[in-house]
Amino acid sequence: MPLYITNYTQLSLPMTSFIEELSSQGIIVDDMKDACLSFIITNSPLSSSTKLPDSGRNTVIVNFGEPFRVADSFAIMVQQSDGHLVKPIDFNVFLDVSEYDASTWKSLPNLLPYSRKFLLSVLVAPEAKEIAPLLPSDLSRLNTSAVLSGDNIKLLNCSSSVDGSSCGDEAQIEGLMRNSTFCVLFCLKNYIRFFWMSLRAGCIPVMPFVDTPLPFQDHIDWRLASIRFHPARFPELHFVIRSLEMAEVLELRRMGRFFFERYLGDQRAVVRALLASLRERLGIPSPAEAVAKAVPLFNNSFTAPILTPINVPPLDDEYLGPLEGAVDSASYLHNFSSFSMYSYHSWNIIGQPGMSLEFLAQSVDPPTESEFYPDSNIGFRPIEPGSGVEFSKALGGNRAREQFTVVLLTYNRDAVLATSLERLHRLPYLNKVIVVWNNIAREPMGAWPRLHVPVEYV
Numbered sequence: 001m002p003l004y005i006t007n008y009t010q011l012s013l014p015m016t017s018f019i020e021e022l023s024s025q026g027i028i029v030d031d032m033k034d035a036c037l038s039f040i041i042t043n044s045p046l047s048s049s050t051k052l053p054d055s056g057r058n059t060v061i062v063n064f065g066e067p068f069r070v071a072d073s074f075a076i077m078v079q080q081s082d083g084h085l086v087k088p089i090d091f092n093v094f095l096d097v098s099e100y101d102a103s104t105w106k107s108l109p110n111l112l113p114y115s116r117k118f119l120l121s122v123l124v125a126p127e128a129k130e131i132a133p134l135l136p137s138d139l140s141r142l143n144t145s146a147v148l149s150g151d152n153i154k155l156l157n158c159s160s161s162v163d164g165s166s167c168g169d170e171a172q173i174e175g176l177m178r179n180s181t182f183c184v185l186f187c188l189k190n191y192i193r194f195f196w197m198s199l200r201a202g203c204i205p206v207m208p209f210v211d212t213p214l215p216f217q218d219h220i221d222w223r224l225a226s227i228r229f230h231p232a233r234f235p236e237l238h239f240v241i242r243s244l245e246m247a248e249v250l251e252l253r254r255m256g257r258f259f260f261e262r263y264l265g266d267q268r269a270v271v272r273a274l275l276a277s278l279r280e281r282l283g284i285p286s287p288a289e290a291v292a293k294a295v296p297l298f299n300n301s302f303t304a305p306i307l308t309p310i311n312v313p314p315l316d317d318e319y320l321g322p323l324e325g326a327v328d329s330a331s332y333l334h335n336f337s338s339f340s341m342y343s344y345h346s347w348n349i350i351g352q353p354g355m356s357l358e359f360l361a362q363s364v365d366p367p368t369e370s371e372f373y374p375d376s377n378i379g380f381r382p383i384e385p386g387s388g389v390e391f392s393k394a395l396g397g398n399r400a401r402e403q404f405t406v407v408l409l410t411y412n413r414d415a416v417l418a419t420s421l422e423r424l425h426r427l428p429y430l431n432k433v434i435v436v437w438n439n440i441a442r443e444p445m446g447a448w449p450r451l452h453v454p455v456e457y458v
Helices: 013-025 135-149 170-178 191-200 231-242 246-264 267-282 343-350 368-372 388-392 414-423
Strands: 002-007 037-042 059-063 076-079 118-124 153-157 180-186 204-207 306-308 404-410 430-437 447-449 455-457
Touching: 002 013, 013 037, 013 267, 118 135, 118 170, 118 231, 135 153, 135 231, 153 170, 170 180, 170 191, 180 191, 191 204, 191 246, 204 246, 246 267, 404 414, 414 430, 414 447, 447 455
Parallel strands: 002 037, 037 059, 059 076, 118 153, 118 180, 180 204, 306 447, 404 430, 430 455
Antiparallel strands: none
8 A cells, every 4th residue: 555654843753663563564655645644743732834735635644642632634644642532543552562573572571370460450530520520429439449358459549649659650650550350540631541551451441421532443353352341330349340250350350352353452553453454444355365385395396206195995884075176265255245244254353454464264144045047156176956965065165166285293103103194195175285394303204105185395
C-alpha cells in the first residue's frame, strides 16, 4: 500500500522509530498524489497555516503529544490520551512504546502461577471523582468486603496531588501491577497508558466505564482480556471478580498477553495493527505472508538418497477410496472476505490481520445438499444419489475435492519411522508426507521406504 509520510515538528526518538517501522511496512512514495494514505507525524497541534489536502481525506495524523483536534477536517487522528473520540474513525493507542526486540518476552512476567499477592489493586487518579462521585464510600465498602473474605487489595490513591506524583514512578506502579491479579483503573487522562502497563504486567485491566474507547476496539474483542463495568455497580465488583473460575481468570490473562504482543507491545506491533485496520476500512487486501523455505535433511535434497520398495499387502477389508494423482488446494480465496466474514477470527483468534493467508482452515462450508445441484457441485467429488459406494469416495462430504498432508516428527526411532511410512503406502487421498528430523547430533540413515506420494525430509 503506497504511503506518503511528512512531519511538521522536530522528531523525538519514538517518532523516528515509528517512521522507520512505517517505512518498512509499506511502499513509501515521494508524491502525495501517488499515495493511498498520507501520514503526518507530530507531537504538537498543527499550525493554523497548515492546509490538509482534500480537507484531510485519506490523511492520518499520528500525535505523540497532548490530544488536539483539527477543525473541519476528515483526517483520522491517532492519539494516546483521548478519552472521548469526536469521530468514530479515530484511534486511541499508546504510542510511547519501544522498538521491536525479539527477546522482549523475557522481560514479561509469567502468566503462572495463578495466585498473586493482591487480588485487586485500585488506581485512583485525580480525576476519579468525574467517573464515580461516591468513590470514597465505595472504596471503604470494598476494603471491608476484602477483609471479611480474606482477600488482599491495594489502593493507590493519586487524588491527593494534582499531578499524581504521590503514586510513585512508573516502575513502582508496574511493580504493583505485577503483583496483582486485577487492576482497577479510575483514570481518564492517561488511562490508555495505564491500560497498556496493566497488560504488560499480566494484570487483568478492570475499566470503570463502558463507553471510553480502547485500542483498536473495532477489531479487538476486549471482553476476552478485560472487564468493563458501570461506576454505579462498583459495590458489586468484588463479588463479580470472586465469582470467576480459575480457568477463566487465566484465560483473561492469556488473551491480554496475546493482544499485547500482537498489537500493542512495540513499534512494529502498533504499526502493523494500525495499517491492518486502515486496510480493512479501505478494502485493500494485505500482502501475502512470507514463506520460509525449510532446510533439506540430505545435503541439498529433500528426498532420501536410497528408496526401498515396500512389500506390504494392501488391506482389502474396507474400501477407503481410489488412488489418484496429486490435487492442489485452491489458494487465496479469502482476500476480500477476510475483511468481513473472517475479520473477527483474524484479529482475535490467530492474530494475523495484516497478512493474506494462503489457506484458511476455518472457512465456511457449503450446505450438505449443495453437491446434488448442478449450479453448486463444481469442485466436489461425484456422488450418485442412493449409492453408498460413491458416497464413501467423497472425502469430507460437503467440502470440495481435497487431499491431506501427513507431518511426522521423529528423533531417534528410525525403525518406528520406517514402519509408520510403510503404513501410509497406497493410502487414498494422501498428497504428501513431511518428515521433521529433530536430532541434530546424528544424521538419519540413507535408505527409506518408497511411497506412492512424495516424502520430503527436513
